[in-house]
Amino acid sequence: MGGRGVRIIGAGLLILGAAFCVRSTVFAASTDDLSQLQQSIAEKKASIDALNTQLDSYRRKITDLAGKSASLQNDIALLENETAMAELDLASTQNSIDQETLELRIIDGQIKDTETELTQRRSMLAGLLFALNKNDSQGVLEMVLSSGNISDVFDAAQQLESVNDDMKSALEATKLTRATLADRQSSHEQKVSDLAASAELLKKKADDLELHKNAKLVIASATQDSENQYRTLMSELRAEQQSITNEVLSLQGTLQDKLNAHDSDSTGETTFTWPIHGIITTLFHDPSYPFTSLVGQHSGLDIAVPQGTAIEAAAPGYIGRVYKGQQYGYYVLLIHANGFATLYAHMSRIDVEQDQYVARGQVIGLSGGRPGTVGAGFSTGPHVHFEVRLNGIPVNPLPYLPAE
Numbered sequence: 001m002g003g004r005g006v007r008i009i010g011a012g013l014l015i016l017g018a019a020f021c022v023r024s025t026v027f028a029a030s031t032d033d034l035s036q037l038q039q040s041i042a043e044k045k046a047s048i049d050a051l052n053t054q055l056d057s058y059r060r061k062i063t064d065l066a067g068k069s070a071s072l073q074n075d076i077a078l079l080e081n082e083t084a085m086a087e088l089d090l091a092s093t094q095n096s097i098d099q100e101t102l103e104l105r106i107i108d109g110q111i112k113d114t115e116t117e118l119t120q121r122r123s124m125l126a127g128l129l130f131a132l133n134k135n136d137s138q139g140v141l142e143m144v145l146s147s148g149n150i151s152d153v154f155d156a157a158q159q160l161e162s163v164n165d166d167m168k169s170a171l172e173a174t175k176l177t178r179a180t181l182a183d184r185q186s187s188h189e190q191k192v193s194d195l196a197a198s199a200e201l202l203k204k205k206a207d208d209l210e211l212h213k214n215a216k217l218v219i220a221s222a223t224q225d226s227e228n229q230y231r232t233l234m235s236e237l238r239a240e241q242q243s244i245t246n247e248v249l250s251l252q253g254t255l256q257d258k259l260n261a262h263d264s265d266s267t268g269e270t271t272f273t274w275p276i277h278g279i280i281t282t283l284f285h286d287p288s289y290p291f292t293s294l295v296g297q298h299s300g301l302d303i304a305v306p307q308g309t310a311i312e313a314a315a316p317g318y319i320g321r322v323y324k325g326q327q328y329g330y331y332v333l334l335i336h337a338n339g340f341a342t343l344y345a346h347m348s349r350i351d352v353e354q355d356q357y358v359a360r361g362q363v364i365g366l367s368g369g370r371p372g373t374v375g376a377g378f379s380t381g382p383h384v385h386f387e388v389r390l391n392g393i394p395v396n397p398l399p400y401l402p403a404e
Helices: 002-029 031-066 072-133 140-145 150-223 227-261
Strands: 279-282 301-304 310-312 317-324 330-335 340-350 363-367 384-390 393-395
Touching: 031 072, 072 150, 072 227, 150 227, 150 279, 227 317, 227 330, 227 340, 317 340, 330 363
Parallel strands: none
Antiparallel strands: 279 301, 301 384, 310 363, 317 330, 330 340, 340 363, 340 384, 384 393
């Protein structure tokens, strides 16, 4: 019987040894795939490094051009360099997404390998326990002790002690494998989140690229490639901006009594609601705004919406002016209490009249902005330009608007 007990213990040790070999077997099967993925990741990183070197070169050119006096030739060159940089930036971001996707595949493979390792190790341990306890009437230890050969007893005792120690090690390794799996799953979830953020960034960069391409076309069309016409356009656009500032200050004084007459609407803090719901393509003082050298800092929000979308008053007030300008096309200036005014530009249709009182949310007209259409003005695509002015000066509208 002692010999049988030793054989059972020996079989248990073989099972336990097999359990420790699982990890190397699992990973050996996927070595080729892993090597190919790592090579692809290295190629993506090298491509990103090369693109970043080119981007640095364009940044230096753009900084140099931005420091020069405004001119048609200079601004076209600036737009061309910004367009080229946007294209490279887009390519770099796409490569980063590809790299993240490849890294995600590696993590996926590691998770599957770890799950397989965990399952097989549990199976091996179960087999070991089954082997150690398999006997119809007596346990392995009793079987060994009943042996007449004392050397068998000592050998079996030593092997049982070894099995016990190795089983503890196997259980600890299994716990470690489970913890590793949890870490890899967490890493996987973070990669998925990073990938989604990169996809959003990629879309924004694609929009910026389209904006700069359209801006070049708009400038070329407005000036007919004439330096004199460019300077005339710049003078007219900046004069229009100053005229609006002066007009707001004048109208606020003129309309103050009328605003005070609407006590329920004009007392207390002035709050605003969104005039239209769409995608913000250009922020207040946005560094990517392509017409900064021509008209100065971007003075509001550009909100992309389909042509002909209804525009609502962001707060109650009086229509100060209904304009047909060059830069803003058709636009409406609305005077509110507490020194505030709002401006809605690139409209395709205006549904209000000067000196008319409007309530919050009342439709004042329809959006436009598509180049070449009625009321578009100086625009690169269908959108509404929305400004908030305080005492005549443009301020960032976002802090005054509810979160969407």
